[in-house]
Amino acid sequence: MDSDIFPNIGKPIKNATNEFVDYLVINFGDGFEAFSNSLLFFLVKLERLLRSADPLIILLCVGLLTFAASRRLTLTAGMVGAMWFIGALGLWQQAMQTIAIMLVAVAISIIIGIPLGISAARSERFRALLSPVLDLMQTIPSFVYLIPAAMLFGLGKVPAILATVIYAAPPLIRLTDLGIRMVDGEVVEASRAFGATRWQILKGVQIPLAMPSIMQGINQTMMMALAMVVIASMIGARGVGETVLLGLQRNDSGQGLVGGIAIVILAILFDRITQSAGQRMQAYRNIGG
Amino acid sequence: MGTMAKIEVKNITKIFGSNAAQALPKVEAGMGKEELLAETGAILGLKDVSLTIEEGEIFVIMGLSGSGKSTLIRHFNRLIDPTAGQILVDGNDVMKLSNKELEQFRRQKMSMVFQRFGLLPHRTVIQNVAYGLEIQGVAKTERETTAMEWIEAVGLNGFENKYPSQLSGGMQQRVGLARALANNPDILLMDEAFSALDPLIRSQMQDQLVELQEKLHKTIVFITHDLDEALRIGDKIAILKDGVISQVGTPAEILLEPEDDYVRAFVRDVNRARVLTVDTVMQPPAMRITHDNIERALSEMVRRGEEYGYVIHNKEYRGYVTQEVLEEAVEDKSSSATIYDLAVEGNSVTLEDTLEEALPVTLEADHPVPVLDESGALKGILSQEEVGQILVPPSEDDEAESKPVSLKVIDKEEETLKAAS
Numbered sequence: 001m002d003s004d005i006f007p008n009i010g011k012p013i014k015n016a017t018n019e020f021v022d023y024l025v026i027n028f029g030d031g032f033e034a035f036s037n038s039l040l041f042f043l044v045k046l047e048r049l050l051r052s053a054d055p056l057i058i059l060l061c062v063g064l065l066t067f068a069a070s071r072r073l074t075l076t077a078g079m080v081g082a083m084w085f086i087g088a089l090g091l092w093q094q095a096m097q098t099i100a101i102m103l104v105a106v107a108i109s110i111i112i113g114i115p116l117g118i119s120a121a122r123s124e125r126f127r128a129l130l131s132p133v134l135d136l137m138q139t140i141p142s143f144v145y146l147i148p149a150a151m152l153f154g155l156g157k158v159p160a161i162l163a164t165v166i167y168a169a170p171p172l173i174r175l176t177d178l179g180i181r182m183v184d185g186e187v188v189e190a191s192r193a194f195g196a197t198r199w200q201i202l203k204g205v206q207i208p209l210a211m212p213s214i215m216q217g218i219n220q221t222m223m224m225a226l227a228m229v230v231i232a233s234m235i236g237a238r239g240v241g242e243t244v245l246l247g248l249q250r251n252d253s254g255q256g257l258v259g260g261i262a263i264v265i266l267a268i269l270f271d272r273i274t275q276s277a278g279q280r281m282q283a284y285r286n287i288g289g
Numbered sequence: 290m291g292t293m294a295k296i297e298v299k300n301i302t303k304i305f306g307s308n309a310a311q312a313l314p315k316v317e318a319g320m321g322k323e324e325l326l327a328e329t330g331a332i333l334g335l336k337d338v339s340l341t342i343e344e345g346e347i348f349v350i351m352g353l354s355g356s357g358k359s360t361l362i363r364h365f366n367r368l369i370d371p372t373a374g375q376i377l378v379d380g381n382d383v384m385k386l387s388n389k390e391l392e393q394f395r396r397q398k399m400s401m402v403f404q405r406f407g408l409l410p411h412r413t414v415i416q417n418v419a420y421g422l423e424i425q426g427v428a429k430t431e432r433e434t435t436a437m438e439w440i441e442a443v444g445l446n447g448f449e450n451k452y453p454s455q456l457s458g459g460m461q462q463r464v465g466l467a468r469a470l471a472n473n474p475d476i477l478l479m480d481e482a483f484s485a486l487d488p489l490i491r492s493q494m495q496d497q498l499v500e501l502q503e504k505l506h507k508t509i510v511f512i513t514h515d516l517d518e519a520l521r522i523g524d525k526i527a528i529l530k531d532g533v534i535s536q537v538g539t540p541a542e543i544l545l546e547p548e549d550d551y552v553r554a555f556v557r558d559v560n561r562a563r564v565l566t567v568d569t570v571m572q573p574p575a576m577r578i579t580h581d582n583i584e585r586a587l588s589e590m591v592r593r594g595e596e597y598g599y600v601i602h603n604k605e606y607r608g609y610v611t612q613e614v615l616e617e618a619v620e621d622k623s624s625s626a627t628i629y630d631l632a633v634e635g636n637s638v639t640l641e642d643t644l645e646e647a648l649p650v651t652l653e654a655d656h657p658v659p660v661l662d663e664s665g666a667l668k669g670i671l672s673q674e675e676v677g678q679i680l681v682p683p684s685e686d687d688e689a690e691s692k693p694v695s696l697k698v699i700d701k702e703e704e705t706l707k708a709a710s
């Protein structure tokens with residue numbers, strides 16, 4: 001089936017990529033390992049904390065957090081009940097592992113994503129450069145970058161986190177950018193006219209006014225991070241994803257379903273908490289009606 | 290050249306677009322806005338604008354939407370940089386300021402009030418009013434004390450902990466005004482500050498501004514597209530059309546001596562009676578009697594053909610006399626009446642009265658009404674005919690005929706009068 005009209009470009013790309021990854025592994029392996037270790041350090045601490053804590057304390061925290069975000073008792077009770085249900089499914093430990101991975105991934109997404117979003121809102125050119133990269137991050141199948149990630153960082157939690165960040169950060173970057181650009185120009189101008197520095201404008205006007213949009217970005221990032229849980233478990237991240245994966249491998253539909261339910265519950269939990277927090281942050285918009 | 294102008298704008302041209310530099314020579318060569326847009330895609334915002342704004346005056350910049358008013362006022366605090374030209378504030382070239390100096394300059398020299406208020410929606414009224422001071426790093430208690438004073442000054446006590454969305458438009462703009470004043474700037478820039486308000490609220494705000502200005506003596510640059518508003522509050526008015534200044538003058542000059550058809554068309558529909566004040570239209574008193582010799586007064590009046598004489602004693606107006614009354618007094622040898630006894634005080638108007646206020650008095654009297662200043666001195670007279678003539682707007686065709694009394698003539702005559710007394 002060889003045809004002359006198709007020169008073989010695939011092979012050189014393949015080879016070049018492999019050589020590049022090898023080059024990275026050989027020359028910067030130590031650097032990647034150091035990075036990997038420091039990330040792991042935080043992750044392990046958090047995971048240990050969540051897993052060793054008395055479930056009652058965790059349930060209490062979920063309740064307090066929901067109430068602080070929403071000020072609604074029914075929602076709070078519902079969320080505590082849902083969390084309790086995960087324990088009743090026998091997946092408490094796995095859920096704690098998943099939450100730890102997800103929180104670290106979301107934290108990294110925020111640390112990277114918000115500054116990138118702000119830069120994109122400031123510079124037309126930067127946005128033009130960033131936009132195709134974000135498209136790529138969201139559309140390219142995760143396995144494509146999981147292979148080199150696993151080579152660089154070894155199997156386990158770190159490549160899982162990186163894969164999650166790559167997949168989950170784009171909506172936060174986009175919504176931060178959008179939120180800041182949608183801030184009323186006259187308000188920003190007023191701030192400038194009063195002699196505010198760029199940092200004062202950002203901190204006192206743009207970020208607070210873009211907060212609903214940023215919160216929505218964080219919410220979406222969390223949802224997408226949870227969507228990555230099963231894939232992440234394939235490269236050695238433990239947690240609820242592993243439960244599903246094992247169900248798949250062992251042809252055990254029941255286990256798959258139980259794991260799936262736990263993931264959905266976690267998704268609802270984080271969704272409601274961040275949504276309510278976002279709404280309360282813009283309470284000033286609604287008072288006047 | 291006495292004192293330095295507060296703001297001096299010298300030959301500012303502003304072209305919007307990435308190719309502004311290439312477009313500049315074409316504008317300088319006289320290319321108009323449409324042509325420039327068609328040829329280069331650049332938008333001409335302002336063309337060779339020069340202005341002098343004096344300390345303590347309310348300087349109004351008026352023009353239709355898109356005439357470049359916002360662009361012009363944003364040059365004063367350099368929210369917009371000119372393509373060419375110079376802006377001096379207190380004699381300092383603002384284009385020479387570094388970023389840090391510019392921030393400092395905006396914090397101290399001038400504050401701005403915006404058309405759609407530009408309030409921070411996530412902050413309460415008091416936090417909004419204190420915003421300028423917060424930017425400057427003033428401590429919280431101190432800035433909130435100052436903010437509270439200004440909230441009271443604009444009549445918003447009790448609303449300090451509300452959010453802007455809880456207030457009406459007029460109240461929100463009061464917050465905007467208080468926020469600008471809390472910085473205690475020399476200069477207040479107001480870009481269509483009252484345009485978004487209902488007519489009634491708008492005139493209240495105009496009054497409040499004029500009232501505040503009487504206490505504060507700031508230099509106020511006020512932008513509007515509404516000529517009535519311009520005439521009502523402006524000490525000076527600049528009329529802007531398509532980025533070019535058409536005319537700069539006092540309200541009376543704009544109304545009575547429009548320099549081109551554009552301004553003439555603008556002023557035609559204005560309610561002149563409400564805008565013009567007596568001092569701009571009065572005539573010098575034709576016959577002043579400053580002694581009490583009745584016979585001499587009578588002969589002077591007869592010689593000059595004046596029917597009425599205005600009696601003045603110790604620089605104070607005492608009343609008017611007619612030829613008839615004086616003749617009777619001369620004939621009646623037994624009378625010992627002085628000219629002061631004969632003078633009838635009658636009604637008078639003051640310099641600052643609008644024609645609308647002066648009109649009833651003028652129409653009632655059968656003689657030209659005396660115009661007095663605060664000290665009671667006679668400054669001029671106002672006759673029915675003059676008032677009638679002034680209130681008729683100039684029409685394009687019979688312009689020469691209806692052209693009202695020239696202001697410059699009055700000024701000159703007043704000067705000779707001053708010199709004489």
Ligand SMILES: Nc1ncnc2c1ncn2[C@@H]1O[C@H](COP(=O)(O)OP(=O)(O)O)[C@@H](O)[C@H]1O
Pocket residue numbers: 305306332333334352353354355356357358359360361
């Ligand atoms: N940032 C900008 N970019 C391009 N054109 C502008 C910009 N700002 C103003 N203009 C143009 O300059 C002209 C004057 O605008 P503006 O100063 O806002 O007028 P006004 O305040 O009198 O309504 C208009 O033709 C407007 O379209």
Ligand SMILES: [Mg+2]
Pocket residue numbers: 358359360481
């Ligand atoms: Mg404007």
